[in-house]
Amino acid sequence: MIAISFPPPDFRITKEGNKEMIFDRFRKKYVVLTPEEWVRQNFLNYLVKVMGYPAALIGIEKEIYLGEMKKRYDIVIYNRATQPWMLVECKEMNVPLTEQTMQQVIRYNMVIPATYLVITNGIHTFCGKYMAREQQWNFLSVLPPFA
Numbered sequence: 001m002i003a004i005s006f007p008p009p010d011f012r013i014t015k016e017g018n019k020e021m022i023f024d025r026f027r028k029k030y031v032v033l034t035p036e037e038w039v040r041q042n043f044l045n046y047l048v049k050v051m052g053y054p055a056a057l058i059g060i061e062k063e064i065y066l067g068e069m070k071k072r073y074d075i076v077i078y079n080r081a082t083q084p085w086m087l088v089e090c091k092e093m094n095v096p097l098t099e100q101t102m103q104q105v106i107r108y109n110m111v112i113p114a115t116y117l118v119i120t121n122g123i124h125t126f127c128g129k130y131m132a133r134e135q136q137w138n139f140l141s142v143l144p145p146f147a
Contacts, residue, residue: 002125002142006042007049026060035092039122040074043090053077053146064111073108079147084114086144091121102126116144 012023013033021030022041031037040060047053059076075088089105091097097119105117118127127144128137 002127002140004043004046004120004122004125005050006046006122009042009045011041024060026055026058035094036090039092039120040090042122043088043120043125044075047075047077047143051143051146057082064108066107066111071108073112076112076114077146084112085147086116086118086127087112087114088118088120091119093122095121097121097124097126102128116140118143 014021014023014030016030020033022033022037023029024031024041026044044058044060047058048055057078057080059073059078061072061074062076064071064073073087074090075086076084077086077088079085087105087109089101089108091101095101101119102117105119109117116127116129118125120126125143127140127142129140129144130136131138
């Protein structure tokens with residue numbers, strides 16, 4: 001498990017009707033502030049402000065197809081050659097990270113082949129890299145520096 005200390009939040013939050021909205025700096029629009037979105041926005045802040053990942057190389061909530069099923073990934077960080085480098089699946093804080101969560105991000109990885117896979121619920125974070133030669137996952141104790 002990776003210890004994450006989120007930077008102090010500096011989000012713009014507003015209300016539209018009975019819904020709280022948070023401004024997503026990456027998508028450049030207000031989105032509904034769900035518990036999962038809270039985790040996503042804090043994790044994005046961490047990636048950019050603490051880890052130094054380039055904001056310009058981060059994709060959020062894009063549609064992908066798994067066979068006939070439409071899905072949306074949470075976060076993809078691209079390398080400087082704009083190839084998928086890290087795929088992140090966010091869950092809300094009260095959702096435990098299970099084998100099922102890891103299987104979800106592995107399925108997304110079939111469509112978006114990234115070097116690193118991350119699952120987080122804002123409390124717990126795991127990052128793995130598949131070692132093809134050994135045919136096993138190597139779980140890291142820290143997020144990798146951006147390459």
